[in-house]
Amino acid sequence: MSGCASAVSQGAICDGTRQARADHARALAEDGGDLSVVTGARLIGLIDAGCG
Numbered sequence: 520m521s522g523c524a525s526a527v528s529q530g531a532i533c534d535g536t537r538q539a540r541a542d543h544a545r546a547l548a549e550d551g552g553d554l555s556v557v558t559g560a561r562l563i564g565l566i567d568a569g570c571g
Contacts, residue, residue, distance in 0.1 A: 533570030540566060 540563050547559040 529569070533566075536566065537570075 543559060544563050547556050551559060
């Protein structure tokens with residue numbers, strides 16, 4: 520990830536994925552299986568925390 524982050528700013532990553540993260544969270548809540556809901560929620564939480 521550090522190679523990716525050096526080529527693109529954190530702000531661009533956070534701004535550019537905001538809607539996709541929200542859409543994914545909604546999809547997980549609506550029709551994800553138990554495991555995908557848990558792992559997806561954790562992933563989204565980590566990204567959201569990093570994006571402030």
